[in-house]
Amino acid sequence: MFGSVERYSPAAGRRGAGSLGGRLLRVLLIALILYLVVSRFLASSYKIESVSMEPALRPADRVIVSVLSFGARVPFTGTWLPGTELPARGDLVVVQPPFTGEPSLIARILEPLASFLTLQKVTLHRDIYGSRVNGYMVKRLVGMPGDTVRLASFALFVKPRGGSSFLPEQQIVPVRYEIRTAQDAQGWSSTFPFSGNTQEITLGDNQYFLLGDNRTESSDSRSWGPLTRDRIIGKVIYRYWPPASFGSP
DSSP states (O other), X not given: OOOOOOOOOHHHHHXXXXXXXXXXXXXXXXXXHHHHHHHHHTEEEEEOOSSXXXXXXXXXXEEEEESTTTOOXXXXXXXXXXXXXXXXXXXXXXXXXXXXXXXXXXXXXXXXXXXXXXXTOOOOOBOTTXXXXXXXXXXXXXXXXXXXXXXXXXXXXXXXXTOSSOEEHHHHOSSOOXXXXXXXXXXXXXXXXXXXXXXXXXXXXXXXXXXOSBGGGXXXXXXHOOEEGGGEEEEEEEEEESGGGOBOO
């Protein structure tokens, strides 16, 4: 009777572990590339983190944003790809407010990686003072290039380009939505940035006026002014969380 001894080679074990690690690395790299392509050129998901768009969108809601709708910017360039439509009055859009400042080259490179590895829980965006902030907001597009707009008691009045009179926003915006307002606090001046009243503003050829539906709890164009097209990231098309609220917001 012959005996046999099965010998285990430590080198073979290391090769197997290395092979597994290599496969996992390749899978992670492919997933990252797919994430970058889809999120930068097609669609991405966002989590609502404020009450500024209530009741249409509430904190913890998650939405799908179409980057393809308005066209994506080619990373690290000023070139924009053509979109399937133009920004329209009443659209819910994701914007990059001007107080975030222009991110550095390193931040622009690392931001997608941080977002991917932390499931969008970490951002490298900073405001003009260097403090870390959420680099994106969801707002409603209500003023178009060439419009003259003003607010009275939190309601927007719009005089379109070439028009002769102001029209209330609910008459000129084709989308139905609820506006939440509250009375100004005692002593609050109508000239303050978050007041429900503003002077007339005429928008330039590349400027848009954006507001939150919850007017008293929103940081928007009343305080940081109109936004240019390059600050509009994409169009909110679906809410997928919570499941009971699935559908167009």
